[in-house]
Amino acid sequence: MPRAVDRVRRILEERVGPAVVRAAAPVEVSAWHAPGEPVPFAEAVRAEYAPFAVGTPWGAPWSTTWFRLRGAAPAAPAPGLRAELLVDLGFSAGAPGFQAEGLLYTPDGVPVEGLAPRRHSVPGAIAADGSVDVLLEAAANPDVLRDLSFAPTPLGERATAGLEPLYVLRRADVVLVDLEVRGLEADLVVLAELASALPEDSTRRARILVALDAACAALDLDDVAGTAARARAVLAPALASPAVPSAQAITAVGHAHIDSAWLWPIRETRRKVARTIANVLALMDEDPGFVYAMSSAQQYAWLEEDQPALFARLAERVREGRFVPVGGMWVESDTNLPGGEALARQFVAGTRWFRDRFGVDGEGVWLPDSFGYTAALPQIARLAGKRWLLTQKASWNDTNRIPHHTFSWEGLDGTRLFTHFPPVDTYNADGSVPELLHSERNFADAAVATRALLPFGHGDGGGGPTREMLLRLARARSLEGVPTVEIGTPQAFYRAAEEELTEPAVWAGELYLELHRGTYTSQRRTKQGNRRNEHLLREAELWAATAAIRVAAPYPAVALERLWRHVLLLQFHDILPGSAIAWVHREAVADHAAITAELEALIASSLAALAGEGDALLLANAAPDPRRGVAALGVGAPTPPRSGAVTADGSGFVLEDEAVRAVVDAEGMLVSLVHRASGRETVPPGTRGNRFQLHEDHPVRWDAWDVDREYRATAVDLDGPAEVRADGDAVVVVRRFGRSSLEQRLRLVPGGELRIETTVDWQEREKLLKLAFPVDVRAERVASEVQFGHVERATHANTSWDAARFETSQHRWQHLGEPGFGVAVVNDSVYGSDTTRIRREGGGTASLLRLSILRAARFPDPEQDRGAHRFAVGLLPGARVVDAVAAGYRINLLERTVRGGGAVEPLLAVEGEGVVVESVKLAEDGDGDIVVRLYEALGRSTEAAVVLGVAHEGVEEVDLLEDPLAPSALVGVDGGRARLRLRPFRIVTLRVRRPHGRRA
Template sequence: MHDDRRLIEGRLRRTLQRIEAAVWSAPVPVELGRWDAPGEPVPLEEGLAADYADAEVGDRWGPPWGTTWWRVRATVPAAHAGRPVDLRLDLGFDPLRTGFHVEGLVYRADGTPVKGLNPRNQWVRVADDAQGGEEVELFVESASNPLLLGGGGFDFTPSPLGEKETAGSEPMYSVVRAELAVFEQEVWELQQDLEVLGQLAAELPESDPRQWQLLRAIDRAFDALDTSDIAGSAPAAREQLAGVLADPARASAHRISAVGHAHIDSAWLWPVRETVRKVARTSSNVLALMDEHPELVYAMSSAQQFAWLRDHRPEVWAGVVERVREGRFVPVGGMWVESDTNMPGGEALARQLNHGKRFFLDEFGIETREVWLPDSFGYTAALPQLIALSASQWFLTQKISWNTTNRFPHHSFRWEGLDGTRIFTHFPPADTYGSEVSGAEVAHAARNFSDKGDATRSLLPFGWGDGGGGPTREMLARASRLRDLDGSARVEVERPDAFFEQAEAEYPDAPIWVGELYLEMHRGTYTSQAKTKQGNRRSEHLLREAELWASTATVRTGAPYPSEELDRIWKVVLLQQFHDILPGSSIGWVHREAVANYEAVAAELEAIIDRAQAALAGEGDVEVVFNAAPHERAGVAGGAAGPSAASGGAPVEVTTDGDGWVLSNGLVRAVVDARGLLTSVVDTATGREALAPGSAGNLLQLHPDTPVDFDAWDVDAYYRRTWTDLTDVSSVSGVDGGVRVVRSFGESTVTQLLTLTPGEARVDVDTEVDWREREKILKAGFDLDVTTERSTAEVQFGHVHRPTHTNTSWDAAKFEICAHRWVHVGEPGYGAAVVNDSTYGHDVTRRDREGGGSTTQVRLSLLRAPQSPDPVADLGVHRLRYAVVPGAGIADAIREGYRVNLPLRTVSGSGAAVEPLVSVSSGSAVVEAVKLADDGSGDVVVRLYESLGARGSATVLAGFEFGTIDTVDLLERPLETAGVQVVEGGVTLALRPFQVVTLRFTR
């Protein structure tokens, strides 16, 4: 029987090749014209009206990132009468690279979009039932995007093609085919029958009689097929397969909800401007497919991508709106983009949900219910609460299947976040967001599903993705055949919400996973493209300031609130939190534009802040200091300003004994040796030394950084075994308030200023690096004299604990972690924190202590130098700030983290104090945002959270006249919240650990 199986499978492979060649017949050439658009893409009207030159098959075309318009003219031959006729156009497509190079969008002469062209979709229907003599005129806007994937799979080789300036201008592609041909429907149907049955048979065990039923039926079909007349004999061959195709699925068969999908990266191996076109091509393809297949349901995430269609491709948008209203083109996700969730701040994630859900409500009247992030690189423990606060109830991803160390134990479960909120979550067990609905994928989904016996359903997103393309008629054909087929899971094309409703209902006791969903891969994304990350951090804090001071100025002085400006700026920042932009895993073009966007955003926000502070400060020449950071005497206020708001405290003393420098400000005493390293950091309140015996703080270390698979994405654990301590110095000198250290290594130079600030209990390190290394990672370490089994890292609206040991494989896998403004390590009665202004990657490890015991080393990952997809990533000058805070508790870490990111601002004014709009009585309640309501009512919206992970209460008092106070969701709609009591001047809240509460004060 083994021999029989080998022969049948070999016969299947060869016969399918012959059948594929016979799907179209009677080809005739078409008249082809071309126009190469100069520079960037042009509007539709310009492309249609261009002066087309003659072209023909074999012509070379397409410089990197170019646009060529094609005009196709033809007359349907009389011989094609009574048959379906297609235009077949192959512009140099590689079927293995769908979405990654050549693509096109077909238009009629009047500008109506027809469909997209891509390597798996090279045809356009011109007549369902040709009469003969029909005149055909079509136009194709084609993109000659360079192929940046080498070899098979995701193989990246450093390439100059990721920047238009270095990509060159030589044509990369050739026209392979341009013809009209008859579509042989029965031949195509036979192809689908054989592919489905062959793939199913290959997945069944030999012990299953069903496998041999399928193989024998396939063998009989071959006997009935005349390979010299495939079109004529295809019906007879299909008759031999009809019986096995009609056998119903087993009662116990796994149930798969298949959803049309095209995960389109908002930028990655192409710039944002190209994504706008990708979305239009894919959406056009979907709309055309829906015309022929009423069963198709298509899910598209990212409000930003819908907005691009509305604003740039209204001819496509109109069709999308119609299908959305029918319920077949389904907005999902509820976020502005498929965001990274590790690095965006808490308020930014809240705004991702606010802007995303608001767009779908405003445009379609649809309340999306799922958060849809199939490809982001790990998921913060803050997300479940934010999902619930956005009036969503489900979460989907599949990325955790990429874990390289541990297999995640569930596919359907309840995910519990920081505050105890639980969200029903699903990981598609097919382990893909771009299924072809192949037999292998469907069988893998059923076998792989971890929750058998308790649950019976999974979701399967199908369609070409990453670079777009979406579902195809072949995928729908497979889904149709697998709907109820013996030996297979049952496949039903349906909406995502239909799946979630059924899956949640059948699994009420789904298991619980507590805490972050840490991806055991792509840890380098916490560090790659430092300027992009710095732009994000700075933008988030400038937005905080702009909203705070603009709101205060509006309420106190009547100054206009810049709502439209802030809305637009937020959307720029949210777009750049997409999971291949902020993580640093896009081509150089993307990051160059991101940095420019951040610079423009910063200029606009600084202007908004300046106007608001000028209005608040009034006339005069007295210095008024504005503080938007947490206020140690009033929890975190909505911001206070006045002549006494600046930090006080003893002046900084810098002394030297010839071998080093001693810095002291009455709160901290720090010693810098002749190597420019910290050898002592003592908080004078306790007299305890923060640094471990015999160690050095602010030790820069350089590691080789050559990950196995993905340069910009990964750091692999073996990098830690090899390093160079950067202890040689070019110069060390005392300066006002501190010590200046200059080092050179390799081709790079680093200049550091170690300082104390009056009234501040921390040692600041201001670092400027002229970074010229390649495939290296630069770390800055502090070996702290603390023994602890866990570190604490700030995440959105709270913090998480992670092990410092490697007891289990789960612990060991977290060798690089993400933190926001601070990392804290402590033991009973004492701790220390390391805070930063733009760094996300860290590692925290246990070390042997001189004299016995163990210490804890905290290191910041300052810079990397990956080679792909951007071969010059991070090269250049960077300025980074971080600090060590001795004797710190968690509350101190929170305070100092805000301070290093929100420096004081001084303006000239009357000298009168500007009281905060809101003040908070509890030290553990932190105000994260103060703004005016989105609806333009002038209501004041305040978002705060419990920051210490402790149950408690907080009283929020308003410094202005108000009417009512409501707790609201992230879209600022009324929300029932327990433990709220209105008091004179404000409200008292009973807060659970890490609870986020949004208050709306009517005016």
């Protein structure tokens, strides 16, 4: 390190930094400790406050203390001095967030600014006469992460977090800030960082070092304030040297990534949003060039409800174009785990909310931190009117580097989405010179492009962008040695980037994150609630729409919207993946149960209205069956159930029907599964299926997030003695292991499926439970369902990319096939799996598909997943992909029986194998039109028809927001038949115009 830089750093630390504050006067502090959960300002302002001394501990974990601060500036501010309120709640310097936070209010309840570990000083708290009279809502949020220690902690649940105070009020003063000294501080920091980063033989570096030496000589260390201007004048030429023409052009966008829940509960996120937005609006009042982008309509909705005055100010800045809603989604959701319709509704709910409140739709998808990106996303995003995607998470890959930062991402169906990974490799940038240089040097597309985006600001309660960041970025606007920096909007960046890079490179397929693979399995109850309620929402909309059309029942639009929004919130990328504290998942499980109860009531009400009076037994089936080429969704007479027979064979039990013959041995293992039509045995010789395997699960870090590949070295087969017996049409297997136990029911169900229903009492720690099925099929690839289709992934590890996919996600089904024969595995709530090839006794290879059932990580929830769990899996020998699609719906959408007067004609039917109806509902705008969403599920071009069972005045193709599209799939309407021509995995939404006067 050059001596000049070392000298500058010591001067900054010991002289310039302390000289920013010219004078200080303590304020009078009193406090009231709110009992229980947070209270609104109106209640806090009426409370009785007691004197509170600086240096006193405060704040049990998750508690709230309200401080009243009163005082005055130490002297009348002179030119160049500004009075600010400086409060230190006991912050640690280790991180910009993850600890105590605060929000200041005027005595009449107007939010001023927030306090955070790196944002102590608030000029807005000073009245025009220099006095201070404010209330401070201080949140004692514990540091659950503890400097990335990942140690099991009781702090993630209020009931176990303890009552001892976490913080000490260290300081509460009115100070006079010397703006000239603050400017000098920024000058010195920027130039010292730049000198440290440039090559030793750089002419630019040598000249900066000379300037730093001269500035230090010009600065009187005993009178920093008096000589700051002189030192800045010495530095001015070095700061005025412009950037070179070939420098990277950075668009800096203010941002604060705020997880909607993570190491804090949802109720705390609502306060984090308010604190951050108060800060942002204060900066906008000071700096007319400051631009800020915020995603997640849910967070705007919280702010509108909790802080209407802040929201009104925000809305005004949106109209100015300086506060920019981005992303168009309800929350920054996970994208691997939500179902197809749910992922579509993220965009419908978010974009419609932005449109209704602000008159803007937003052009892009803003998902910096989700844990991988489904190949279905480009089509879904484009159908929601989005043109671009921003994410950064791929820079966390543990094996391979995606070779582009700006490119065209091609999804499942061929749709392309202009995509940018900020090469700064963070969504919480601070605008430092090292970050700017990393952005330029790291940029994979530098040979063909110059533009990059830099999101800057402290997230997750850190308070967002700071005044110091803006000072640094202002100096880098055009500075020799670093990229140029312009604060602007994401839209401006993407338009410029698209104009510059007219033929971007293409990345096809999913953006698989080579990390956080455990999120497909952690917190099973949260995932199971999500899967259940996604399908109940499908049913509720279908039957409510049918009842509205057929019997004029009121359509519960308000309730459905509210329930959809709640499910969408719970799909946030630290809730559904299972990577949040115990508090979050306790609430998520309870919320899902309440949603389930309300949806079941809505479904029952609609079916009762449809069935009418009578005692006939009717069947309501919402599961499409794309195998037969006709999928009708209605209420009619049930078909007699068919059950497979169970017989004992001396060493186990045989289950058989006209389609399948299965043999379970005395240890509860599946030793034979024969497809009767072909005579094909699907269990490879010498192997057994239905085998549970227990692995040690000790990731290097990120416990609930990660499954490391080393887990495979520790497999323990749970194939010892088990209780096996026949019970009616099922074989029951009871097994005990470790401190846990499980019970299974194996039975045959119509459709050629062996159904395995399992209950597990899970009491392990730091273990991973897998369920293995060897399959006598030589499959190069495994097909796994994703939203509105499926992807195929290699079953080998030929390349580093293949090897890195040692744990992957799926939705309802997977399929292993060779020409002429295949086997499907379906599930009702399992998302993680691995598929490999194994040696086959007698020669060749077979396949091994293993489902990831349960984990027992200890951070951030030390009791993760302990207790009882239930899940169902189905095996279909001889299945085609279309059979897998049908069975996947069937295991998740069970038939319902209802008594009434007679059958009800379905609203529609679909002609065309492999074409699936995903959603039937009434239009979002309330005009009574029917909206049908369907997709091609097999990955092939095909023709189909929607046969309508209702009177209509026309059918049009629309986007996800139900706005008209130029027809691309709809080729004609002949009476009651809407004819479609579909490309592989195409999503189509049709709006059936109802006759005037017959609106529901």
